[in-house]
Amino acid sequence: MRQNLTSGRTALVSSLLLPPAVCAVLLPARGSLANTDVALGLVVVIVAVASLGHRVPGALTAVSAAVWFDFFFTRPYATFDISKSADLTTAVLLLLVGLAVSQLATHARRMRVIAITDAGYLAQIHDTAVLSRSANSPLAVADHVREQLIEVLQLRGCRFEYGTLMGHPPRLEHDGSVLIGENVWDVDRLGMPAQEVELRLVSSDRYYGRFMLDPIPGARPSRQARLVAATLADQAGAALDPMWRVDKAA
Structure with a gap:
């Protein structure tokens, strides 16, 4: 349970810090980097956070990525306005794809945890069955x-x-x-x-x-x-x- 809490805190902090940090790293290449490439890079960040298995931080990462993409990479820069329809479409798609990918990644991790848990339970039952056949008392x-x-x-x-x-x-x-x-x-x-x-x-x-x-x-x-x-x-x-x-x- 403590591990789950730690993972949750890590995911929450990452959802707030990673999107603006990645945007800041890519900012010097703004003139030569297509906005669609920036959006794809931010999708990778969303998947990374969502893979921790927490739906809310994954969704927050998607929202944060769309907001900071708008702020850093759409004209007029350093505002939350968007003047070009193509940039608006990219920002909206980034948000929607990010939310969908976050949900899928969370579900995939949960299925993996269930599979591991099932294996652990089966091992418990198997161990008891073996002991039942061999125990003297x-x-x-x-x-x-x-x-x-x-x-x-x-x-x-x-x-x-x-x-x-x-x-x-x-x-x-x-x-x-x-x-x-x-x-x-x-x-x-x-x-x-x-x-x-x-x-x-x-x-x-x-x-x-x-x-x-x-x-x-x-x-x-x-x-x-x-x-x-x-x-x-x-x-x-x-x-x-x-x-x-x-x-x-x-």
Whole structure:
């Protein structure tokens, strides 16, 4: 999250500073450089800022590029007036193309982040499946999943309770929703509840235990992350099934 904030600040500062800086660098060649070439150079700047993955700085860069292109490279110079229709067309196209390119670059980066995230989630599930086949103790699998849940759901802590079911805390369901009583809690808008949330291990109507999740205040794990957490809990439940059968037989 800190990295995202740093990236956002960098993009915002770049959106304000890069267009006038590039225009200033190109200014000495104003007499020999076609305005369309200047506009293309500014589009490159817009793409560079938008590639950081933030839509607003990308759009600001497009606006800033059009404004400073007008100020430095259209007659009358050093004003925000445009006397030639060709320059007006170029400035408008720079703005529109810049906004479109910014949107596309932002979307492309977001898709790349999602792909990387998906790969990370799949690795978590795969690691747990491998451990389930090789671990001598089912509780070792539960402890491994407990650690994974802390990372996946942005938790301060997590503990596992085997075979207990006391109280009525908020509950993370296996469809990714969070219930408080019978009401659905809007995690995407409100974040996780400010109290422990249970994630039950249930398989074939058998209850094995639950993970008690302690969310970081304000954390908003995505629905995808919540579904991965439920899948990890299912794997832990499957690993605990033999131990449950032994306990029942005893």
